[in-house]
Amino acid sequence: MNAPVQVQSSVFRPASRLAPIGVSKILKITGMAEELKRRGGDIIVLGTGEPDFDTPDYVKDAAKRAMDGGATKYTALDGTPELKAAIRAKFERENGLEFAQDEITVSAGAKQVLFNAMMATLDIGDEVIIPTPYWVTYADMVLLMGGKPVFVPCREVNGFRLTAEDLVQAITPRTRWLILNSPSNPSGAAYSDADYRPIFDVLIAHPHVWLMVDDIYEHIVYDDFRFVTPAAIEPSLRNRTLTINGVSKAYAMTGWRIGYAGGPSELIRAMAVVQSQSTSCPSSISQAATIAALSGPAEIVRERCRSFQARRNLVIGALNKVDGISCRMPEGAFYAFAGCAGLIGRITPDGQLITSDADFAEYLLRSVGVAVVPGSAFGLEPYFRISYATSVLELEEACRRIAHATGRLS
Structure with a gap:
């Protein structure tokens, strides 16, 4: 008598090599923020490492x-x-x-x-x-x-x-x-x-x-x-x-x-x-x-670098004025990697305890509509990353909101 045929399940089974990884946390956070914007939320997204400049015309x-x-x-x-x-x-x-x-x-x-x-x-x-x-x-x-x-x-x-x-x-x-x-x-x-x-x-x-x-x-x-x-x-x-x-x-x-x-x-x-x-x-x-x-001409690259430097100075200066936040002056790229150890253990206005940089990032998005990436996503905590590759107006408003949200912690 023939052995019964084993029927394979039609349920999708991903390859086992995918088990230890997932979609980039940066992309996840940015995606969540963009979805909130699409729903009408007043959201400032500071998570993506993408210059806000256009590609040069000669290119x-x-x-x-x-x-x-x-x-x-x-x-x-x-x-x-x-x-x-x-x-x-x-x-x-x-x-x-x-x-x-x-x-x-x-x-x-x-x-x-x-x-x-x-x-x-x-x-x-x-x-x-x-x-x-x-x-x-x-x-x-x-x-x-x-x-x-x-x-x-x-x-x-x-x-x-x-x-x-x-x-x-x-x-x-x-x-x-x-x-x-x-x-x-x-x-x-x-x-x-x-x-x-x-x-x-x-x-x-x-x-x-x-x-x-x-x-x-x-x-x-x-x-x-x-x-x-x-x-x-x-x-x-x-x-x-x-x-x-x-x-x-x-x-x-x-x-x-x-x-x-x-x-x-x-x-x-x-x-x-x-x-x-x-x-x-x-x-x-x-x-x-x-x-x-x-x-092509290198001057446009240098000009944009000078713009990034001005934004860096704005953001680092503003963050270092916030109680509980400290931020080292970076030599390059367009990110501020700010320490938030001074905020761990504080409590949000609705009674939530800030236990990690991820908690703080979630609080910023939920309370004042600013999307940042927690340092834990990059393997070092408690920090958060801001991309300042966006407009000065948005950066000024984001820093104001971060200071406001932090000031409401007890």
Whole structure:
């Protein structure tokens, strides 16, 4: 007699690899705030890391010319020769880095560059050192690949920067990568040459550890801070460093989805294999626009940076006047990472106890319609992150509301 056939359930079953991760907390909070706005709420959203400026006209004009000229087909897998040439020129001109054509990759955003690199290199159980506070996607990507994120808290007393002593303690035989993001999301902390040197000494002593550098905020630095990138100032690390960048932040091209990187050719080839089975080439039109961005006038980038600096000064100054809140002055990016330890244990007007930065963020959204992201989402609490990549009027009003809401706590 035949064995009974097992009928499979029609209930959806997600892949087990998704179990430890979820949609970005930043996107969740921003989505909640945007939904409240759609319902008529007076909401100020300070959660998204997106410049409020428009893409420069000369970049949009290049895209139009590309479309009119028929550049609407597939391109080379990981970037057109023309774009790779522009990227190579950018690296040499701005960073003192020389890359061959086969050492450059282009993807649909810097996020895909990171994804490709991790997919191409991580085996089950491999470890990636992530200094905290960190951009939330780093850890989830590691988990998605079956790797293990190793979090190293970077204390405010050290400027939210990784120390050599803490790095040494985190390295094991399974360590594959160290990720460094300067200037940082969410803290705005940036590494000078002197800040990097002790870290380089540790990496030189541990040759199995590769360095993944996220330079996406390179052009948004303040107060005469001089940006440097590791492969340029420590040539001995060049052959195990992936230098990642993109056009989203400096050129206000978030929707164009172009990121790029320079690194060892064998790594770049492996990343191309990953990309060949996922997205294939980036948008042909966006690639043409990126050539214009990287090769065009730099003054508009500097002008916008000056605007961000004025907003930074406004926000940090206002937050530091609020009882219970303190905020370090960041060197770059467009985020304020404010401490709210002085508010933990206080009580809201409706009797709710503030026990965490997440409670405080929820209270701000609920009581005064200001959406911020709690520091716990970035692996370090009690803090909250404000993106000041929005208008001065909105920032002034948001800071006024935060002060009002905080003043009502008892």
